[in-house]
Structures are given as structure tokens and as C-alpha cells.
Amino acid sequence: MNPLVISIAVKHLLARKRQSVVSLFGIVLGVAFFLTISSLMLGSENDFIRRLVDNTPHINISDEYRNPKQQPAEIAFPSAALDVRSVKPETETRGIRGFVQILDYLHTIDGLKASPVLAGQALVSFAGKDVGISLNGVVPEELNTVSTLHNYMTVGSIEDLIANPDGIIIGTELARVMSLRVGENLNVAATTGQIHTFKIIGLFHTGRASYDEEQTFVTLKRVQALLDRPNRVNTIIIKLNDAYQARDVAAQIEAHVGYKSVSWQEASEDIMSTLMIRNIIMYSVVSAVLVVAAFGIYNIISTVVMEKQRDIAILKSMGFHARDIEWIFVTQGCVLGIAGCAVGLPLGMAMMRAFMGLSFRVPGSSDPISIPMDWSWYQFVIASAFAFAAATLAALLPARKAAHVQPVDILRGGT
Amino acid sequence: MTTALLRADHISRKLPGDVPVTLIEDVSIDVHPGEFLAITGPSGSGKSSLLYLLGLLDRPTTGHVWLNSTETTDCAEDRLADLRLTHLGFVFQSHFLLPEFTAAENVMLPMQRLGKLSQSEIGTRAVQLLSDLGLHDQVHKLPRQLSGGQSQRVAIARALANDPHIILADEPTGNLDTKSSGIVQDILRSLSHQQGRAVVAVTHDPAFAQKADRLVTIVDGKIA
Numbered sequence: 001m002n003p004l005v006i007s008i009a010v011k012h013l014l015a016r017k018r019q020s021v022v023s024l025f026g027i028v029l030g031v032a033f034f035l036t037i038s039s040l041m042l043g044s045e046n047d048f049i050r051r052l053v054d055n056t057p058h059i060n061i062s063d064e065y066r067n068p069k070q071q072p073a074e075i076a077f078p079s080a081a082l083d084v085r086s087v088k089p090e091t092e093t094r095g096i097r098g099f100v101q102i103l104d105y106l107h108t109i110d111g112l113k114a115s116p117v118l119a120g121q122a123l124v125s126f127a128g129k130d131v132g133i134s135l136n137g138v139v140p141e142e143l144n145t146v147s148t149l150h151n152y153m154t155v156g157s158i159e160d161l162i163a164n165p166d167g168i169i170i171g172t173e174l175a176r177v178m179s180l181r182v183g184e185n186l187n188v189a190a191t192t193g194q195i196h197t198f199k200i201i202g203l204f205h206t207g208r209a210s211y212d213e214e215q216t217f218v219t220l221k222r223v224q225a226l227l228d229r230p231n232r233v234n235t236i237i238i239k240l241n242d243a244y245q246a247r248d249v250a251a252q253i254e255a256h257v258g259y260k261s262v263s264w265q266e267a268s269e270d271i272m273s274t275l276m277i278r279n280i281i282m283y284s285v286v287s288a289v290l291v292v293a294a295f296g297i298y299n300i301i302s303t304v305v306m307e308k309q310r311d312i313a314i315l316k317s318m319g320f321h322a323r324d325i326e327w328i329f330v331t332q333g334c335v336l337g338i339a340g341c342a343v344g345l346p347l348g349m350a351m352m353r354a355f356m357g358l359s360f361r362v363p364g365s366s367d368p369i370s371i372p373m374d375w376s377w378y379q380f381v382i383a384s385a386f387a388f389a390a391a392t393l394a395a396l397l398p399a400r401k402a403a404h405v406q407p408v409d410i411l412r413g414g415t
Numbered sequence: 416m417t418t419a420l421l422r423a424d425h426i427s428r429k430l431p432g433d434v435p436v437t438l439i440e441d442v443s444i445d446v447h448p449g450e451f452l453a454i455t456g457p458s459g460s461g462k463s464s465l466l467y468l469l470g471l472l473d474r475p476t477t478g479h480v481w482l483n484s485t486e487t488t489d490c491a492e493d494r495l496a497d498l499r500l501t502h503l504g505f506v507f508q509s510h511f512l513l514p515e516f517t518a519a520e521n522v523m524l525p526m527q528r529l530g531k532l533s534q535s536e537i538g539t540r541a542v543q544l545l546s547d548l549g550l551h552d553q554v555h556k557l558p559r560q561l562s563g564g565q566s567q568r569v570a571i572a573r574a575l576a577n578d579p580h581i582i583l584a585d586e587p588t589g590n591l592d593t594k595s596s597g598i599v600q601d602i603l604r605s606l607s608h609q610q611g612r613a614v615v616a617v618t619h620d621p622a623f624a625q626k627a628d629r630l631v632t633i634v635d636g637k638i639a
Contacts, residue, residue, distance in 0.1 A: 004528060008513075012515065014515070015515045310511060311514075313511075314507075314511040314513070315513075317470070317472055318499070318500065318505070318524065318525050318573075319496050319499045319500025319501070320528055321492075321493050321496050322496075323493075324528070408473045411463075411507065411585075412463065
């Protein structure tokens with residue numbers, strides 16, 4: 001760019017320090033808020049996904065089929081005009097049949113760990129109180145490899161279930177609600193009508209009140225007996241070394257074993273869609289700040305163009321081209337955009353750091369949480385590019401108007 | 416007789432509209448090197464309009480304008496701007512200096528736009544031009560710090576920046592006191608008589624007009 005054009009543009013801006021600073025301030029705030037809010041959104045999204053990936057199985061094989069079983073007639077006559085209705089499935093014990101063979105198959109897949117679970121509803125009674133719980137029958141030796149429960153144990157450990165087959169691990173909320181302590185007995189009534197007394201051998205605390213109140217863990221054999229479903233499990237939970245392979249691996253497993261295999265991405269599709277919509281809303285709102293700032297720039301450069309009609313006329317009479325005049329005013333927008341980014345980016349980083357230091361309690365969580373912030377280079381690029389483009393485009397219209405000034409029209413009335 | 420530096424051949428300028436206004440009608444004029452030409456006439460007669468046509472700031476509705484034997488009527492805007500930059504210097508009634516630039520910076524602008532000299536050469540020439548016009552101690556002052564006469568002399572220095580063959584002055588003494596007016600008149604006269612430039616000055620000051628080599632009077636857009 002011509003240094004003369006830059007020199008004139010900068011002089012114009014410096015001649016109107018106050019207006020220039022005000023319009024610059026708009027860009028600075030726009031860039032800073034863009035960075036801060038996008039980092040906040042990205043941080044919360046990543047934190048959410050991290051929690052989702054860490055705290056839930058990457059793949060869940062359940063005792064269901066995605067589609068009804070094909071009937072023999074449909075298999076025999078694939079091209080026939082068949083209409084099979086009101087098929088009554090065979091009555092059988094619910095659960096995954098042949099889960100041992102399925103586990104053997106799963107263990108042949110690299111980077112995969114799997115463990116069976118039999119989960120069912122039950123009722124616990126203590127001191128006259130009845131509370132509904134989810135009873136999870138697990139293999140204690142394997143659970144640590146597919147679950148993060150061990151990270152949340154406050155008393156005891158999952159391995160204690162090996163030495164205490166009649167032991168039960170409950171959440172701190174359930175213990176609080178029912179005034180229970182480790183070492184005390186707990187009567188559990190299954191939906192089959194059977195009642196079993198477990199001894200509390202461990203407590204966990206995840207911070208999610210509903211989970212800490214509802215979920216309990218005992219050995220698989222005890223739950224199979226209590227629910228009257230011997231040699232059955234209704235879930236196989238799987239962890240992968242690379243959680244983002246879950247969708248493909250789930251499809252592969254489902255194709256092989258037939259049972260419905262749901263990846264964490266599929267299970268959270270509605271949440272992921274919500275996150276995407278939230279991102280669109282966020283970027284629209286934050287971009288609006290920059291658009292408003294661009295209007296400020298448009299305003300000041302339009303004013304400068306109006307005030308500088310005589311200077312434009314004299315420059316053109318001197319031999320400046322229309323393009324030179326246009327560049328003088330576009331450069332003013334560019335200078336404001338660059339200066340806005342130069343100040344806005346560090347300010348945005350400072351705001352991000354300030355937000356990272358905050359922590360507070362939210363409803364549904366028993367622990368204080370800090371604000372998750374996350375950023376990457378592309379946010380800085382987007383913020384800078386958008387601010388620069390907005391400032392430059394805002395200057396373009398008045399610049400074009402300036403370029404079309406006819407010197408003779410101004411000089412005739414310019415004495 | 417030398418070849419005309421600037422020639423207008425039967426030029427007319429009409430402003431379009433419901434009622435068209437004729438600013439200039441069928442004017443022919445030649446301007447030669449070293450000639451000091453004054454254009455006079457009553458207010459609204461079309462003196463300035465003729466100067467703008469001669470200075471390629473406006474286009475005639477009919478007729479032709481030649482600058483250094485270049486027919487300019489059909490030239491593109493950028494080409495006209497280049498011709499103004501290299502061949503013409505303008506001085507207006509109001510000095511029209513850029514207020515954010517010092518006297519020297521104002522004089523440097525046309526040279527910087529032309530881009531033929533280095534920055535240091537441009538600076539030296541600007542200071543020299545201002546010193547030649549008695550402004551050696553006003554070089555770094557802003558226009559608001561200068562008197563009317565000083566500002567007009569800076570404007571003349573700016574007009575001379577690219578060493579043009581022709582100086583076009585529109586009422587250059589119109590806003591000046593008698594003393595400053597006399598100084599500016601003498602400078603313009605010396606530009607033609609001592610430096611060999613063509614000077615075309617619009618004025619309604621009879622004393623100024625009498626100093627010219629040739630006088631053209633415009634009445635109702637025509638040469639009287």
C-alpha cells in the first residue's frame with residue numbers, strides 16, 4: 001500500500017482523536033468479548049464432552065435389537081409383496097444371550113475394554129424409609145477398566161466387593177438421605193419380590209446429586225440371583241482408548257453380535273445438536289457486537305468524508321486518482337481494525353484469565369465449579385479476521401462516496 | 416509565435432437540468448509558454464468555469480481542450496489526473512491547504528504522489544520552494560499557524576512542486592490584504608516572466624489584471 005495514502009489516513013484519524021478512540025473502543029470490546037465468550041462456550045462444550053466421555057461408557061451394548069427380527073418368510077422371499085403384521089416375539093428371559101461369547105469377541109478388538117453389567121430397579125428400606133434405587137451388578141475386577149467410579153470413591157474401594165460378595169457400594173447422597181454409615185446393613189427388595197441384606201462397604205461421591213442417590217453397585221452374581229436372571233446380563237459397557245472411534249466401533253459390534261450397540265455420540269445426539277445450536281446463537285450474538293462496532297466506524301468515516309470534501313477536491317485537482325482517495329478512507333477502516341485487534345486480543349486474553357479464576361455453585365451440583373475456558377488459535381484468527389473485515393467493509397461505502405467527489409462541484413462553492 | 420501549451424477550441428459547458436444553464440459558450444483560447452494571462456469579468460460571468468475547463472477539472476459539453484498537444488476531451492479520469500499532476504499547478508482563492516499537514520508536508524504531497532524523487536529529495540525541494548517564497552521559517556508550521564498571505568504562498572509552492580508548465584490561479588488574491596495581494600501578484604508575474612511558465616489567473620481586481628501580458632474578459636460565458 002502507498003505510504004502516502006497511509007500517512008494521510010493516519011493524519012485524518014489522529015485529527016479526530018476522540019471519535020477515533022470511541023470507534024476503536026467498539027472494535028476492541030467486540031474482539032475481546034468475541035474471544036472471551038467463544039472460549040467460554042468452547043470450554044463448556046469441551047468440558048461437557050470430556051465428562052460425557054469419561055463418566056459414561058463409550059459404547060453400551062443393551063439387550064435390545066435396533067430393528068425387529070426379520071421373519072423367515074421375509075428372508076425366503078426378499079422380493080415378494082409380503083406384509084407381516086402383529087408378530088408376537090417368543091417369551092424369554094430378558095438379557096443378552098451368550099454374553100460370555102460376545103465378551104470373548106470384544107476382547108479381540110484392539111484398544112477396547114468391556115465388562116458386563118446386570119442393572120435393575122430395587123427398593124431399599126431403612127428405619128422406615130423406602131427409596132427406589134438402581135442396582136448394578138458388576139464384575140469388580142473389571143469395573144475399574146471401564147468406569148471412572150473408582151475416582152469418586154470416598155470410603156472403601158470397588159475391589160472390596162471381591163472379598164465381600166454381600167457388600168454394596170452406595171452414593172453419599174443415599175447415605176445422607178437414609179442416615180447410613182459404612183458397615184451398616186441395607187435391606188434391598190428386588191422387583192421379583194426377593195429381599196437381600198447387603199453390608200455397606202464403600203461410598204462414592206460424584207457431585208451429581210441424583211446419581212449419588214440412585215446408583216448402587218454389588219457383585220454380578222448377587223444381582224443375577226436377586227433378579228432371577230441367572231447367567232444373564234442386560235448391558236455390556238465398553239471403553240475405548242480413542243473415544244472418538246466409538247461410532248465406528250459400535251457399528252462394527254452391532255453388525256457382529258446383533259444387539260443394539262450405542263456409542264456415546266449416538267446417545268448424546270440431541271445434546272450435541274443443542275450444543276451446535278448454542279454455538280450458532282453465541283457466534284451470532286458476539287458477531288453482532290462487532291457489526292455494531294462496524295457501524296461506529298462507518299459513522300466516523302462518513303463524517304470524515306463529509307468534513308473532508310474540500311481536501312478530497314484539492315487532492316483530486318492535484319492529481320490524485322479516485323482510487324487513491326478510496327484507499328485513503330479504506331485504510332482508515334483497516335487501521336482501526338488492526339488497532340482494534342491489537343488491543344482487543346490481549347484484553348480478551350485478560351478477560352479469559354479473569355473468568356478462569358471464578359468458581360461458584362450451580363443448582364444440581366454439590367461442589368463448587370470453576371468456569372471451564374478453552375481456546376485455540378482459530379478463535380483468535382476468526383476474531384481478528386471478522387473485526388478487520390467489519391472495519392474495512394464499514395469504511396468501504398463512505399470511501400467509495402469520497403472517490404466519486406467531483407472537485408469542480410466543491411471548488412465552485414468552496415471559497 | 417510558439418506552440419500553445421494549452422488550447423481551448425470552441426468549448427462550451429452547459430449544466431443539464433429542466434432548465435439547462437450555459438456556463439461557457441463557444442470560447443477559444445490559447446496559452447503560450449511564459450505568458451501571463453488574466454481572465455476578468457463580472458461575478459457569475461463564467462471565469463472560474465473557464466479556468467476549471469482549462470485545468471481539466473471539468474469537461475466541455477462541446478469543443479476540445481489540448482494540453483501539450485494532447486487532446487484531453489476523451490481522456491479517462493485517471494489520465495486527466497495524471498496530466499494535472501505533471502503539467503498543471505493550481506492556486507485557489509482559499510489556500511485549500513490540508514489542515515493536518517505542515518507547510519512543508521503540504522508542498523511535498525504532489526511530489527510524493529508523482530513518486531519520481533526520493534523522500535529526502537522531496538523534503539529538500541519542498542523546503543527550497545518555501546524558502547524561495549520567503550517562508551523558510553514557516554516550514555514546520557500548520558496552516559492554522561500561518562497568515563492568509565503566508566498560506567497562499569504555501570499554496571503557490573505546492574502548485575510549483577512538480578515543476579508544472581502551467582499555473583492556473585482562481586482569484587488568488589481575493590482573500591488577501593493589499594500587501595499580501597501585492598506579494599502574490601509579484602510571485603505569479605515572476606513565475607511567467609522569469610521562469611517561463613504560463614500563468615492563467617482569474618481575477619476581478621483591475622490592478623492585478625493590468626499586470627498581465629494579455630487580458631481576456633468573459634461576459635455571460637463568452638469572450639467579450
